[in-house]
Amino acid sequence: MDGTAIAKDKTKAKQRYLKRKKERRKINKNKKPEKSRDGEDTEDDEDPEPDEEEEEAAAVEVAVEKNRPTKRRKVTEDSVPVETLAVPHSKSPPPTPQASEALPIFPLPVLPNPPSKSALALQGLDKALEDASIIAPSTTLAIPPVDGTDAGTGLSQKMRKRLLELGITELFAVQTSLLPFLLPPNPFNKALYQPYNPPRDVCVSAPTGSGKTLAYVVPIVEILSSRIVTRLRALVILPTRDLVMQVRETFEAVNKGRGLKIGTATGQHSFSHEQAQLIGDRDTSLRGGSSKVDILICTPGRLIDHLKETPNFSLQHLRFLVVDEADRLLAQSFQDWLIQVLAATRPPKYTFSHTLDDLARPLSPLPPSSSSTPTTSTSTLTSNTLHPTPTPDALAPSFLQLLPSLPDVPSFLTEKKEPSCQKLLFSATLTRDPGKIAALELRNPKYFVVQGPSSTGTSTSANPNAAADDDYPDHLEGGGALLDVVMEKFTMPATLKEHMVVCSAYQKPVVFFHLVHSHNVTNALVFTKSAESTDRLVRLFGFFQDARKGLKGLKDMKGLKDMNGLKESEESAESAESTQIVVQAYSSDLPPAERKSILEKFKAREIQILVCSDLISRGIDISHVEHVVSYDSPVDMRKYVHRVGRTARAGREGDAWTLVEEQEARHFKTMMRDAQHLSDVKRMRVGEQDLAGLIPCYETALANLKEVYSRS
Numbered sequence: 001m002d003g004t005a006i007a008k009d010k011t012k013a014k015q016r017y018l019k020r021k022k023e024r025r026k027i028n029k030n031k032k033p034e035k036s037r038d039g040e041d042t043e044d045d046e047d048p049e050p051d052e053e054e055e056e057a058a059a060v061e062v063a064v065e066k067n068r069p070t071k072r073r074k075v076t077e078d079s080v081p082v083e084t085l086a087v088p089h090s091k092s093p094p095p096t097p098q099a100s101e102a103l104p105i106f107p108l109p110v111l112p113n114p115p116s117k118s119a120l121a122l123q124g125l126d127k128a129l130e131d132a133s134i135i136a137p138s139t140t141l142a143i144p145p146v147d148g149t150d151a152g153t154g155l156s157q158k159m160r161k162r163l164l165e166l167g168i169t170e171l172f173a174v175q176t177s178l179l180p181f182l183l184p185p186n187p188f189n190k191a192l193y194q195p196y197n198p199p200r201d202v203c204v205s206a207p208t209g210s211g212k213t214l215a216y217v218v219p220i221v222e223i224l225s226s227r228i229v230t231r232l233r234a235l236v237i238l239p240t241r242d243l244v245m246q247v248r249e250t251f252e253a254v255n256k257g258r259g260l261k262i263g264t265a266t267g268q269h270s271f272s273h274e275q276a277q278l279i280g281d282r283d284t285s286l287r288g289g290s291s292k293v294d295i296l297i298c299t300p301g302r303l304i305d306h307l308k309e310t311p312n313f314s315l316q317h318l319r320f321l322v323v324d325e326a327d328r329l330l331a332q333s334f335q336d337w338l339i340q341v342l343a344a345t346r347p348p349k350y351t352f353s354h355t356l357d358d359l360a361r362p363l364s365p366l367p368p369s370s371s372s373t374p375t376t377s378t379s380t381l382t383s384n385t386l387h388p389t390p391t392p393d394a395l396a397p398s399f400l401q402l403l404p405s406l407p408d409v410p411s412f413l414t415e416k417k418e419p420s421c422q423k424l425l426f427s428a429t430l431t432r433d434p435g436k437i438a439a440l441e442l443r444n445p446k447y448f449v450v451q452g453p454s455s456t457g458t459s460t461s462a463n464p465n466a467a468a469d470d471d472y473p474d475h476l477e478g479g480g481a482l483l484d485v486v487m488e489k490f491t492m493p494a495t496l497k498e499h500m501v502v503c504s505a506y507q508k509p510v511v512f513f514h515l516v517h518s519h520n521v522t523n524a525l526v527f528t529k530s531a532e533s534t535d536r537l538v539r540l541f542g543f544f545q546d547a548r549k550g551l552k553g554l555k556d557m558k559g560l561k562d563m564n565g566l567k568e569s570e571e572s573a574e575s576a577e578s579t580q581i582v583v584q585a586y587s588s589d590l591p592p593a594e595r596k597s598i599l600e601k602f603k604a605r606e607i608q609i610l611v612c613s614d615l616i617s618r619g620i621d622i623s624h625v626e627h628v629v630s631y632d633s634p635v636d637m638r639k640y641v642h643r644v645g646r647t648a649r650a651g652r653e654g655d656a657w658t659l660v661e662e663q664e665a666r667h668f669k670t671m672m673r674d675a676q677h678l679s680d681v682k683r684m685r686v687g688e689q690d691l692a693g694l695i696p697c698y699e700t701a702l703a704n705l706k707e708v709y710s711r712s
């Protein structure tokens with residue numbers, strides 16, 4: 001706007017201002033204006049002439065207003081009482097002229113309180129989890145006498161007899177609930193095939209060493225014992241070979257006298273050797289498959305190899321699919337193993353329009369995307385394509401559609417049938433990741449959770465009076481225990497004692513030696529972060545022991561009793577000299593046969609300390625393990641739970657020691673605090689005076705180790 005325009009506007013504004021003033025004066029004259037008693041002018045009594053500033057303001061207002069789409073009034077916070085904001089317009093008293101001009105004040109934006117972790121955890125909670133059976137870890141149930149009733153356990157006389165022979169006199173918590181569920185009284189629900197009323201899937205979360213293996217081995221043996229023809233009816237998938245061997249032993253022990261055939265596939269033997277163990281007929285094509293085993297225990301990699309390349313290897317007859325250490329296996333995407341396994345348990349989406357040639361074709365180990373691509377083959381049954389049709393019992397009911405049939409005549413053959421495969425998932429740290437659980441395509445899953453008294457709210461019967469968590473919905477039974485499950489607060493064995501020692505990196509090996517010599521930490525599993533770390537610690541320990549022996553020899557030779565600086569070392573050497581501790585490395589670098597032999601020696605107590613990486617942190621069950629040392633502290637809570645769970649199994653006592661380097665202490669404590677577990681881990685202080693006696697031998701061992709590494 002140029003100067004002339006502003007001047008014009010200024011004049012117009014002034015004229016308007018004067019006009020309004022004149023009108024106001026007229027009105028005031030008519031109203032007989034009052035002078036205040038003290039002579040001050042009332043509000044309306046203004047200067048006869050607007051001063052320069054007023055004019056300026058009026059001019060600027062005009063200029064600004066021209067650019068505004070609508071006129072707005074400036075409202076200060078003080079101008080309208082806050083309370084009026086809460087009153088709805090319709091109910092408020094007629095506004096005063098000033099109040100009516102004011103716009104309501106809206107509260108300043110503030111961030112809402114963040115939802116609590118527990119509230120977040122419960123969002124979108126799976127219905128199945130809401131209905132979980134929460135079992136107190138202390139629950140037990142005596143095995144009913146062989147000649148009596150099963151007392152609701154579902155166990156047959158034969159099974160009760162066998163368990164008692166194995167020294168099992170009572171059922172552990174997880175078994176007390178799972179056995180009756182998997183072995184219901186109704187024989188139809190125990191049938192090998194249940195095409196019209198398939199069984200519910202099961203997810204089990206129970207602490208380490210709480211007897212999950214028997215909880216699935218017993219029902220599988222019970223139900224499969226009714227079979228007449230051997231078919232592959234139970235598939236157990238585990239993450240490592242060592243676990244496969246261990247679970248096989250349990251199956252063999254329970255199956256004794258039942259005649260079920262048990263096989264393994266881990267890649268320990270040649271592929272053709274395994275094929276010969278698993279499949280009876282590899283030459284003819286059999287739509288129903290062929291199996292020499294009733295139960296197959298395997299690792300996922302080898303299983304996929306057989307699905308792809310072993311003729312007549314079929315999962316159509318599966319009654320049980322067990323995924324043990326489920327969270328670990330679900331984290332492995334190896335060859336999409338899960339998708340392939342699930343697809344192989346379902347019938348391909350074929351129509352009834354197959355030629356008999358289709359039936360004569362070799363059984364494709366993996367039907368091409370069996371669930372997703374329907375075949376397009378058309379029916380042309382001619383006499384020269386006729387082959388002997390497979391007997392119906394060779395096919396599982398849900399696969400009967402592979403038979404040539406009479407599509408226009410509704411019959412039991414055409415009625416929809418579900419695969420009878422019941423999925424059983426187990427872990428001490430079962431995942432709650434909805435994506436991973438969804439990938440399993442569970443059928444109406446039932447959760448069983450063995451959970452200790454909750455620290456977060458109302459709990460299992462073991463702690464009914466615990467304070468309720470505010471965020472916890474009332475309708476959820478099991479109270480805070482379920483919240484703990486959802487928030488992955490894992491339950492530890494009640495008989496486990498946990499300790500942590502914070503030390504410097506330099507001190508760590510000697511703190512370990514101190515634990516061995518002063519706290520009798522033998523019959524121990526020691527976890528390191530890598531195979532290399534395992535190797536270094538074992539060598540260092542060897543040099544340390546040699547140095548102590550040397551020191552003892554020196555003492556004997558010189559008859560030294562009070563030699564300055566050596567006294568303490570001598571004493572500690574003396575205390576350990578009687579027991580030469582055998583320490584052995586166990587790592588993935590070793591060939592399978594050697595690993596097996598080392599484990600056997602450890603079980604036979606020929607080795608007192610086994611140093612290993614996390615290779616055997618899951619599932620391995622060695623009853624005499626009294627101590628677990630996390631020499632390198634675990635990076636996450638799951639690892640911690642599985643490591644410490646190698647001791648204090650089946651109700652036995654055990655100690656877990658975690659050596660935490662100073663710079664890792666914050667991470668470790670935060671991890672424990674987040675899992676609401678920090679208060680359960682007792683801090684043990686190891687002072688310099690505790691280590692002084694060991695330092696000379698440690699220094700010697702370090703020097704020797706350095707020399708070895710500098711040579712290689």
Ligand SMILES: Nc1ncnc2c1ncn2[C@@H]1O[C@H](COP(=O)(O)OP(=O)(O)OP(=O)(O)O)[C@@H](O)[C@H]1O
Pocket residue numbers: 167168169170171172175206207208209210211212213214427428618619620621623645649650
């Ligand atoms: N009812 C029982 N009575 C006595 N011992 C039992 C009973 N059930 C299981 N056990 C023993 O308890 C030990 C631990 O069982 P198991 O290996 O099945 O634990 P788990 O729950 O699978 O542990 P992890 O999560 O570490 O794999 C085994 O030695 C097993 O033989």
